[in-house]
Amino acid sequence: MLDHFNSEILPRLDLKKDQSYLLGFSGGVDSVCLAHLLWKSGVRFEIAHVNFHLRGAESEQDAEFAEKLSMEWGIPFHLHHGETHQIADQKGISIQMAAREIRYDFFEKIRAQNHLQGIFLAHHEDDQLETIFLNLLRGTGIEGLYGMAEKKGWLIRPLLSFSKEELISYAKSHQLAWREDSSNAKVDYKRNKLRLEALPALYEVADDARTNLLTSFARLKDTGKAFSGLFESWKSANIQASEDGAFLPYSSIQHQAGAASLLHFWLRPFGFQPDQANQIYSSLLEPKPGTVFYSPSHLINLDRTGIYLAPRPVDFAGISLEKETAEFRLSEGAYRISQVSPESPLDVSPENAQLDADMLEFPLEIRNWQEGDRFMPLGMNSEKKISDFLIDSKVPLIKKQQVKVLVSGGKIAWVIGFRIADWAKRGPSTRKVIYFKKS
Numbered sequence: 001m002l003d004h005f006n007s008e009i010l011p012r013l014d015l016k017k018d019q020s021y022l023l024g025f026s027g028g029v030d031s032v033c034l035a036h037l038l039w040k041s042g043v044r045f046e047i048a049h050v051n052f053h054l055r056g057a058e059s060e061q062d063a064e065f066a067e068k069l070s071m072e073w074g075i076p077f078h079l080h081h082g083e084t085h086q087i088a089d090q091k092g093i094s095i096q097m098a099a100r101e102i103r104y105d106f107f108e109k110i111r112a113q114n115h116l117q118g119i120f121l122a123h124h125e126d127d128q129l130e131t132i133f134l135n136l137l138r139g140t141g142i143e144g145l146y147g148m149a150e151k152k153g154w155l156i157r158p159l160l161s162f163s164k165e166e167l168i169s170y171a172k173s174h175q176l177a178w179r180e181d182s183s184n185a186k187v188d189y190k191r192n193k194l195r196l197e198a199l200p201a202l203y204e205v206a207d208d209a210r211t212n213l214l215t216s217f218a219r220l221k222d223t224g225k226a227f228s229g230l231f232e233s234w235k236s237a238n239i240q241a242s243e244d245g246a247f248l249p250y251s252s253i254q255h256q257a258g259a260a261s262l263l264h265f266w267l268r269p270f271g272f273q274p275d276q277a278n279q280i281y282s283s284l285l286e287p288k289p290g291t292v293f294y295s296p297s298h299l300i301n302l303d304r305t306g307i308y309l310a311p312r313p314v315d316f317a318g319i320s321l322e323k324e325t326a327e328f329r330l331s332e333g334a335y336r337i338s339q340v341s342p343e344s345p346l347d348v349s350p351e352n353a354q355l356d357a358d359m360l361e362f363p364l365e366i367r368n369w370q371e372g373d374r375f376m377p378l379g380m381n382s383e384k385k386i387s388d389f390l391i392d393s394k395v396p397l398i399k400k401q402q403v404k405v406l407v408s409g410g411k412i413a414w415v416i417g418f419r420i421a422d423w424a425k426r427g428p429s430t431r432k433v434i435y436f437k438k439s
Contacts (some may be wrong), residue, residue, distance in 0.1 A: 001162065001170045005037045009158050013151055015118075020044040021156070022078075022111050023120040024103065027062045027179035030122040032069070033167045034159055036176055038120065039073055045120065046076040048110050050103050052084045054095065055183060062179050080106040096189065111154060118156045123148055125214070126164040130194050132217055137190065141264065141274060142224040145217055227258075231265050239266065244332065245298075245310030245398070253307070254284050270309065271295030280307070290397055301398035308398040316404070321364040327439075328366065330404060332417070334439045342430045347437070353406070353414045355424045357432035361409035366416070369405045375412035376422045386415060393418060406436075 015021075023038065025031045025047045038045050049066035051059050063079055070077035080102070088098035107119045123131075128147045135144030150157050159167070171178060187193045203209045238252035248266070253259050264277035272280075272295045280293055280300060284307075291302040294312065301308045319328050327336050339357065347354055373386040390400050395418075406414040413424040414436070426433050 001166065002037060002040055005158070006041050009161070010041060010043070013156055013158060015043055015156070015158075017042050017044070019117040020046065020114070021118045021120055022046050022048055022107060022114070022116045024107050024122070025049050025066050026122070026181070027065045027069075028122075028181060029167055029171050029176075029178040030124050030127075030159060030164070032176050032178040033170050034120060034122040035069070035073075035075075036171075036174060037158070039075070046078065046110070046114065046116065048078040048080070048107055050080045050082050050099075050106055052082045052099050052102070054084055054099070055181070058182060062181075065177075065179050078106075078110050082106075108154065118151075119154050121155055121157050122159055123157045124159040124162050124164055124167060126195070128160055129199065129210075129213065129217075130191055133194055133199065134190060139274075141261070142220065142227065145220045146224060147217065147221075227261075228265075231262060234262060235266060244402075245308060247306055247308055249306040250284065250287060251306075253281075259284070267295070267298075267300070267309070270298040272298070272300070292397070299398065301396055303396040303398070304394075308396045310398045310402075313401050316368050318368075319366040321362070321366065323362050330366070330416070331402065336435075336437050336439050338435045338437070340433045340435045342426065342433055344433065344435075346426070347435070350418050351438045353416075353420050353436040354426050355413060355420060355434045355436070356426050356430045357434045358430070359408070359424050360413065360434060364413075365407040366404055367407065369403050369415070373405065373412060375405070375415065377415075377419045378422050378425055380422055386412070389415065389419070 009015075021038075021043065023031070023035055023045045025035060027049070035045075035047065047066060047070045049063055051063045053059050055062075067077050067079065069075075082099065082102040084095060084098050084102060087093075087102060088095050091098065091101075093101075110116070111119055132145055132147045135147075138144070148157055148160065149155075150160055170176075184192060185196070187196055202213075206212070234256075238248060240247045240249075253262065256262060260278050260281040263280055264272075264274050267277055267280075272293070276293055276295070283291055283302060287302045289302055289304050293300040297312060298309060299312050301310070314331065316331075321328060321337070325337055327334060329335070340354070369386045371387065374383040375386060375389075376383050377389060386403075386405070390403065395403070403418070404416045405412045406416060408424065411423070412421055414420045
């Protein structure tokens with residue numbers, strides 16, 4: 001095992017013998033074996049142990065064992081006393097989750113303080129199988145079958161290719177002592193029940209059951225990587241990104257194989273859950289424009305021709321503009337306000353507005369448009385409901401909610417970003433022009 005560790009594991013994980021690392025050390029056979037392998041291989045490391053105070057005298061003896069081994073091998077030692085029950089109660093989480101949080105926070109704190117190059121964790125092949133099956137029980141997608149990564153960020157798991165049986169054999173052959181956690185023999189927790197009952201029963205189905213499971217999961221992981229590459233290609237070819245969100249045409253998803261999975265991978269970074277991806281896919285069979293799905297931060301709107309994704313609108317309290325106001329900011333950007341000559345070039349961009357200053361009544365108000373709002377669009381001689389104007393302009397619902405208006409004396413002078421009102425336009429008799437320009 002030591003030869004394999006030196007010739008295969010160290011190079012694959014790019015571990016440097018001239019750098020120092022941190023080892024999360026429980027005192028169990030797995031962490032003792034990893035400590036010994038690192039020590040014998042000449043990899044410099046420090047040991048970190050957490051006393052969770054969950055098993056009375058056993059917890060104290062584990063901490064004493066960890067410190068004694070560190071002293072014998074001449075390895076720097078760090079001990080943390082975790083208030084596990086207190087943190088679990090404060091945060092409303094399980095003891096296991098609290099212990100995990102305490103452990104990883106402590107490890108990262110020591111790593112950062114001592115400028116160490118990574119954190120070794122002693123997870124092995126059996127832990128990997130248990131993790132994958134736990135993910136399956138939670139209803140995982142393909143990524144849950146990947147299990148734990150050998151290297152992710154600062155976390156390094158050099159033992160994932162070794163079984164618990166191999167580690168015990170290694171420890172015995174080198175006359176290494178280790179601690180047994182009595183709680184591992186209880187079936188109160190899902191992981192323990194899997195380890196002690198479910199997986200042994202599954203391995204008895206066939207002599208090669210364990211080997212075939214590992215092979216199958218490795219193939220599924222490789223398939224998942226292939227899918228990720230294909231997803232990125234599909235995303236680049238079909239999703240039209242913009243500053244305020246993204247658009248996916250129905251034609252790019254409705255008859256696409258694996259559509260629900262594509263939607264899930266696209267929408268997951270924006271807080272949408274797998275069941276929502278399935279609901280969105282089901283709604284595409286007969287899309288109803290105006291249908292909206294929400295995540296904590298974003299929303300999806302089914303429109304006439306496709307799916308719009310955008311951040312959820314934030315509450316807008318309104319802005320008051322005095323004569324001396326030089327600029328204001330909206331979610332879509334900042335605007336500068338200046339006075340220009342009537343002879344200056346006409347700006348016809350809907351993003352900007354040039355209005356007759358004498359027609360405006362200050363202070364001006366910027367607010368969200370409201371149902372019942374009406375204005376006289378430039379070039380027309382009668383009023384029109386803003387709701388109808390936005391429909392005629394084919395503005396998606398997702399963007400309608402964000403449209404704002406500039407109001408002067410109770411009259412709408414500009415539907416910002418779309419059209420000014422005819423009554424407020426600059427004309428031959430205009431003496432002063434107020435210029436609103438997006439910067």
